[in-house]
Amino acid sequence: MRIFNFSAGPAVLPTPVLEQVRDELLDWHGRGMSIMEMSHRGKDFTGVIEEVEADLRELMGIPANYKVLFLQGGATQQFAQIPMNLLAGRSADYVLTGSWSKKAYKEAQRIGDVRVAGSTEADRFTRAPRADELQFDPRAAYAHICTNETIHGVEMFELPEPPAGVPLVADMSSHILSRPMDVSRYGLIYAGAQKNIGPAGLVIVIVREDLLGKALPTTPSVMDFATMAEHGSMLNTPPTFGIYLAGLVFKNLKAQGGLAAVEEANIAKANLLYSAIDGSGGFYVNPVEVASRSRMNVPFTLADPALDADFLAEAAARQLSGLKGHKSVGGMRASLYNAMTIAGVEALVDLMQDFAARKA
Ligand SMILES: *Cc1c(COP(=O)(O)O)cnc(C)c1O
Numbered sequence: 001m002r003i004f005n006f007s008a009g010p011a012v013l014p015t016p017v018l019e020q021v022r023d024e025l026l027d028w029h030g031r032g033m034s035i036m037e038m039s040h041r042g043k044d045f046t047g048v049i050e051e052v053e054a055d056l057r058e059l060m061g062i063p064a065n066y067k068v069l070f071l072q073g074g075a076t077q078q079f080a081q082i083p084m085n086l087l088a089g090r091s092a093d094y095v096l097t098g099s100w101s102k103k104a105y106k107e108a109q110r111i112g113d114v115r116v117a118g119s120t121e122a123d124r125f126t127r128a129p130r131a132d133e134l135q136f137d138p139r140a141a142y143a144h145i146c147t148n149e150t151i152h153g154v155e156m157f158e159l160p161e162p163p164a165g166v167p168l169v170a171d172m173s174s175h176i177l178s179r180p181m182d183v184s185r186y187g188l189i190y191a192g193a194q195k196n197i198g199p200a201g202l203v204i205v206i207v208r209e210d211l212l213g214k215a216l217p218t219t220p221s222v223m224d225f226a227t228m229a230e231h232g233s234m235l236n237t238p239p240t241f242g243i244y245l246a247g248l249v250f251k252n253l254k255a256q257g258g259l260a261a262v263e264e265a266n267i268a269k270a271n272l273l274y275s276a277i278d279g280s281g282g283f284y285v286n287p288v289e290v291a292s293r294s295r296m297n298v299p300f301t302l303a304d305p306a307l308d309a310d311f312l313a314e315a316a317a318r319q320l321s322g323l324k325g326h327k328s329v330g331g332m333r334a335s336l337y338n339a340m341t342i343a344g345v346e347a348l349v350d351l352m353q354d355f356a357a358r359k360a
Contacts, residue, residue, distance in 0.1 A: 004344035007322030008150055008297060009174070010194040012339040017248045035244045040237050048240075049233070052247035059253055062183050062206060069205040069225060070233040070243050075100075075173045075192035077223075078203060079107035082144070082169055082188065083114065085225045088214040090141040092169075093117035095134060095160060098125040098149025099328060100171060105144070111216075117143060117162075125152040127289035131160065138163040142187060142211075148175035148294055150195070151326045153286065153333070155294035159185060167211060175296045176204075177253060178338060179263035187211050193242055196296070196337045198249055202242030253338065262338055269336045269345045270295035276349040283356040301331030307359055308332070311351075318351055320344075 005012040028035045031044060038045050053068050062068065073081070082104075083092060091112070094105040096119035108114040118134035120127055136143055143162040147170045148155045155175060162168060167187020176191040183189065188207045194200035205225065212226040221227045221235060228235055253262055274293060277284040277300050286293065286300045302308055308331065315323050325331040334348060 001319075003319040003321055004340070004347055005322050006320065006334045006336075006340065006344070006348070008195070008326070008333060008335045009192075010200050011196070011322075011335055011337050013198070013245075014249065014252050014339045017245070017252050017339075020248055021245060036241045038240070040234060040240050045240060048244055048247060049238070052243055052250065055247060055250035055254060056204070059177065059250055059259055060181065060183055060206075065209050066183060067207050067209060067212065067225075067229040069207065069228050070238050071203045071205055071228065072201060072239055074200070074203055075171055075190060076103070076107070078171070078190045078205065079104040080111055081223050081225075082142075082190070083108040083111035084219045084223060085215045086167075086169070086188070086211060087112040087141050087216070090139060091115055091137065093136050093140045093143040093162065093166070095119070095129060095143065095145045096121055096125075097128060097146055097154055097156070098152035099326075100149055100151065100173070101144070101146035104146065104171060108144070115140075117160075120154075124287070125149065125154060126287045126292075128154055128156045128158070128292040129160065134160050136160075136162040136166060138166065140166050142167050142169045144169045144171070146171040148172065148178075148296055150174040150297050150335075151299075151328060151333075153288050153294040153297045153299040154292045155296070157291065167208065174335075174337075175294070177259060177262065178266050178296055180259045193246055195335075196339075198246035199242045202239045202246060204246075249339075265342070266295045266336065266338065269340065269342055270298070272342070272345050272349055273298050273334060273336065276352050280352070280356050281360070283360050284352060296337055297333060297335050299325055299329055299331060299333045301325075303360075305330065307355075310359070311355055314355060315348075315351055318347060320348055320351060323348075 092114045096102050117136050118129045169188045173192045174195040190205045193202040215224045277286045283303050284300045323332050325333040
């Protein structure tokens with residue numbers, strides 16, 4: 001039986017995708033073996049990876065002058081790999097909007113010269129920054145942002161605009177593919193797979209070609225974007241199973257009508273949950289400014305933290321899992337990734353209303 005999994009990541013995947021994986025696990029397309037057991041250099045797998053890339057390009061409208069890389073090491077490895085590849089002896093600007101952008105900044109400090117272009121930490125990371133709060137260096141190699149802060153539940157619906165010639169680099173791990181995005185506004189987009197794409201172990205990097213070839217001389221080959229691009233992400237063995245599974249998720253999103261349709265469903269799910277929070281008379285509180293509220297990750301607290309354990313126990317009894325908030329912010333967090341159904345959100349809202357009516 002499948003329960004409603006609100007975990008922030010690794011997270012819920014579409015049931016039809018998992019069913020297809022199950023059906024193909026022992027014998028992929030009549031080959032008598034799993035996709036996991038095949039050579040990455042063979043015709044079958046190279047066909048798979050090409051189709052996965054083509055589907056992602058179509059879904060996101062990725063322009064021809066961008067490379068798509070299928071890498072490993074998670075988004076956290078990118079925190080170091082991006083400065084190794086893009087700094088080229090200059091400095092880079094970081095916008096701090098929550099735990100993840102802060103971690104990216106801290107890791108980049110190990111590699112080179114980075115500075116903070118603006119931060120909302122004084123407001124406890126409860127909103128996206130305003131344009132007039134950001135001071136970008138016009139000579140920066142890039143400006144790094146996290147467009148959806150998974151822990152604080154802050155999403156950027158308007159992009160900061162660094163000076164001309166300073167490419168935006170975005171950590172989109174927890175909201176990639178949740179709505180249409182204009183890829184051409186970014187120099188580089190990266191996302192770990194385990195939130196909205198597929199299994200952990202795969203990270204996708206979408207990078208504009210003119211940013212390639214500037215890696216520090218000490219950059220290991222598997223971490224050099226240019227080398228990986230040259231080899232079609234297959235300098236060494238790529239995470240084949242993750243790539244295959246991501247491809248099935250992309251097909252599933254295409255069958256739903258693409259990202260515009262996915263966005264509509266995500267708006268409906270988020271509205272349902274935020275309305276329940278805001279309509280609870282203060283029993284439940286989401287601290288994020290309304291215009292910056294994430295559609296993917298919804299942290300909320302109960303009026304009395306002493307009720308947290310009861311709430312989680314009742315959630316578990318109703319087959320709702322993964323709701324405990326991140327330890328740094330406390331309370332609850334419901335992650336409403338693409339694969340979370342409206343039925344799951346309805347079940348959560350039912351619990352919330354019923355619980356508040358009894359305990360308030
Ligand atoms: C989960 C997450 C990460 C870290 O991902 P790993 O794959 O564990 O390295 C980084 N950034 C954001 C926004 C995330 O949600």
